[in-house]
């Protein structure tokens with residue numbers, strides 16, 4: 001297990017959501033089929049949050065994901081591209097995805113921006 005820890009200087013912007021760290025297991029849990037993260041909050045409690053709880057629309061209307069989750073997703077993307085033939089499930093449901101994608105067709109309209117992360 002690796003852990004991403006907040007820098008002490010990190011401001012509590014909407015992008016940090018007051019998260020102090022996120023546990024990044026090799027095999028992440030799923031909530032109703034959706035990939036989820038165990039989030040340790042600044043106030044000390046830990047909750048399991050599905051990915052959609054950690055993405056939001058910023059002041060420019062752009063869809064963005066929490067800064068602690070982003071490197072994990074970029075890593076997923078890199079792995080998916082490098083191993084496009086591996087069987088994997090959509091990040092948001094139990095549908096199978098192929099060819100280096102992270103999201104199934106049904107979830108592309110809402111979350112397609114995730115595929116563009118870089």
Ligand SMILES: [Zn+2]
Nearest residue numbers: 090093104107
């Ligand atoms: Zn899906």
